Amino acid sequence: MGTSGSGKTTLGRRLSAALGVPIIELDTINWLSHWYDLSLNEPDQFVRRVALAIAPDAWVSDGKHGLVRRLIWARATDPIWLDYSRAVIMPRIIGRSLWRSLTKAEVWAATAIANTGASGSSATT
Numbered sequence: 001m002g003t004s005g006s007g008k009t010t011l012g013r014r015l016s017a018a019l020g021v022p023i024i025e026l027d028t029i030n031w032l033s034h035w036y037d038l039s040l041n042e043p044d045q046f047v048r049r050v051a052l053a054i055a056p057d058a059w060v061s062d063g064k065h066g067l068v069r070r071l072i073w074a075r076a077t078d079p080i081w082l083d084y085s086r087a088v089i090m091p092r093i094i095g096r097s098l099w100r101s102l103t104k105a106e107v108w109a110a111t112a113i114a115n116t117g118a119s120g121s122s123a124t125t
Contacts, residue, residue, distance in 0.1 A: 008082060024059050054075050
């Protein structure tokens, strides 16, 4: 858990690899093509997908969707809160946004959502 730019996804991926368990990226579950926000438009479906993802005995999750917080915390054994100052996170967010804008990289895999610099939702980690 933590704010945008705190390193949730980076830490989650590293922990997942080190522990040999799957990573559950809540933003990847939530954001579908064309910036379709599943948690906003189909909250029951979002909760079902997260419940299925955390059904195995071991996993690492990143994200901070309030809609599924209790569901995840009920099964989590070691929550980690990343709490960095604005001076740390802002350069990360700006750098990440610039990189994604220049490379047109997908924000979340298999969603065809790229940061094109257009207005709308911003990427979070």
